[in-house]
Amino acid sequence: MNKFYVTTPIYYVNDFPHVGSAYTTIAADILTRWHKLKGDEVFFLTGTDEHGKKIQQIAEYEGKTPKEFVDEIAKSFQELWIKLNVSNDYFIRTTNPDHEKEVKRILQELYDKGFIYKGYYEAYYCVGCEQYLNESDLIDGCCPLHKKEPEVRKEEAYLFKLSEFQKELLDLIRQDNLQILPLTRKNEIVNFIKEGLRDISISRKKSEVYWGVELPFDTSHTCYVWVDAFWNYITGLKNKGVFDKFWPPDIQLMAKDIVRVHSTIWIALLLALKISIPKTIFVHGYFTVEGKKMSKSLGNVVDPNKIIEKYGVDAFRYYLFRETPFGEDGDFSEKALVNRYNSELADQLGNLVNRVLVLVEKNFDGYVPKPYGEDLKKLALSASKAVENSMEEFQFHNALNDIFYLVNESNKYINEKKPWEIRDRKELGGILYNLLETLRFIAILLFPFTPETSGKIFEQLGLERRFSFEDLEWGKLKPEAKIKRGKILFEKIKNTTNNTKLN
Numbered sequence: 001m002n003k004f005y006v007t008t009p010i011y012y013v014n015d016f017p018h019v020g021s022a023y024t025t026i027a028a029d030i031l032t033r034w035h036k037l038k039g040d041e042v043f044f045l046t047g048t049d050e051h052g053k054k055i056q057q058i059a060e061y062e063g064k065t066p067k068e069f070v071d072e073i074a075k076s077f078q079e080l081w082i083k084l085n086v087s088n089d090y091f092i093r094t095t096n097p098d099h100e101k102e103v104k105r106i107l108q109e110l111y112d113k114g115f116i117y118k119g120y121y122e123a124y125y126c127v128g129c130e131q132y133l134n135e136s137d138l139i140d141g142c143c144p145l146h147k148k149e150p151e152v153r154k155e156e157a158y159l160f161k162l163s164e165f166q167k168e169l170l171d172l173i174r175q176d177n178l179q180i181l182p183l184t185r186k187n188e189i190v191n192f193i194k195e196g197l198r199d200i201s202i203s204r205k206k207s208e209v210y211w212g213v214e215l216p217f218d219t220s221h222t223c224y225v226w227v228d229a230f231w232n233y234i235t236g237l238k239n240k241g242v243f244d245k246f247w248p249p250d251i252q253l254m255a256k257d258i259v260r261v262h263s264t265i266w267i268a269l270l271l272a273l274k275i276s277i278p279k280t281i282f283v284h285g286y287f288t289v290e291g292k293k294m295s296k297s298l299g300n301v302v303d304p305n306k307i308i309e310k311y312g313v314d315a316f317r318y319y320l321f322r323e324t325p326f327g328e329d330g331d332f333s334e335k336a337l338v339n340r341y342n343s344e345l346a347d348q349l350g351n352l353v354n355r356v357l358v359l360v361e362k363n364f365d366g367y368v369p370k371p372y373g374e375d376l377k378k379l380a381l382s383a384s385k386a387v388e389n390s391m392e393e394f395q396f397h398n399a400l401n402d403i404f405y406l407v408n409e410s411n412k413y414i415n416e417k418k419p420w421e422i423r424d425r426k427e428l429g430g431i432l433y434n435l436l437e438t439l440r441f442i443a444i445l446l447f448p449f450t451p452e453t454s455g456k457i458f459e460q461l462g463l464e465r466r467f468s469f470e471d472l473e474w475g476k477l478k479p480e481a482k483i484k485r486g487k488i489l490f491e492k493i494k495n496t497t498n499n500t501k502l503n
């Protein structure tokens, strides 16, 4: 049995979850479910990043203690992931005492081994990013993401000898010992590292940032929020007692905003401590909303809770991953979601399921007829193979295209065969068996993307909700079993101009 360890970034709790954080988390869930289908043993970690100046400032502004503040927001993440059917094995919070203890332990180890030294650090720092910026990063003197002038910092600090790892990092990435995907991102990172890596500050004066893990060797400083945050990937496993079983990560998902820090500081820390490094970092794009950058000030930050209430969980999951090739930038548009909902989920998939089950009820009293002929077998098997290939290459939108090709071919098959005109029971039974069996394949293949819908299809086919890749074998559906037609899977949305607020 293969192990598979997948992580998302841990999200800042300065704000409630939105389409962007949901996107990465659902992507990790899709991979998790895919690997579980294949019989792998999976650990899926997500969580929240709760220290640092940004959070300290907002809590102060809201008149709360940082702890009160982070508790409330961390809960909203956990609740949303449950609603979104996200099947994470653990939710790590960096304010967890076990995590803090482990961070102190490694800081001490890095210090004892001479990788941390006291000095001065001067650089541009964007509080919005909680990251240092190079002069060449700035556009008109501002952070390109937050459009604000960064702080210039010169302060006494403890530094980590990042520069010592420049050559080793370059070699690892160039030779794909640390695989960075897609390839364009790998090239960007290689060029970035080639420009030179400076030692980085890993501490802040406690008088400046008190909301952080104290340095064990100098308690007048707290640890830089990123060092603390990276360690979640390790403490998440350790807290659950499964570090030895699952380390290192098979894939770490993130958007392009944080790939630099991951492929340099994170990896260098592991190298310094002689801990094996992740196999792959997969970088996806950034989402806009109706063509505009998502931002609080524009008031267009989409709340996934609102979308789920309106359209259901699976429509949201499906839309996000059908619309945008994984790895590229995307846009969230309610209109586009409704279009896909109506034309694909309702008209193509929902309609197919309903048509087939009605025909079986009408002609065979709801009992699965005997197989006869194997008209759709080749198509179903080749769709499974195509989905497998697409998934192994992280081409989620292609996997969905492959599945919907099978859906549409099945609809065509009904139109061409016209079962309502067929009098021969054996032939009619054969056609319906082929369709039922294809529905079973479709439900299994859709499971990573739309688990609730797959469950409903299985239920309607009279099957237990258990999904496995091994069941993608033609002819497993037992004749004589009773189907249970249920409610229409996706009721069409008539009023597409209904613009309730989504934030």
Ligand code: MSP
Pocket: 008, 009, 010, 011, 012, 013, 019, 020, 021, 023, 024, 049, 229, 230, 231, 253, 254, 255, 256, 257, 258, 285, 286, 287, 288, 294
């Ligand atoms: N706390 C750090 C990560 C530490 S990991 C050791 C952080 N947090 S964050 O809340 O800003 O989350 C960043 C991640 O959220 C992105 O890398 C991406 O996965 C996701 N997204 C946030 N906004 C997004 C979009 N607009 N579009 C797509 N993904 C987005 O950085």
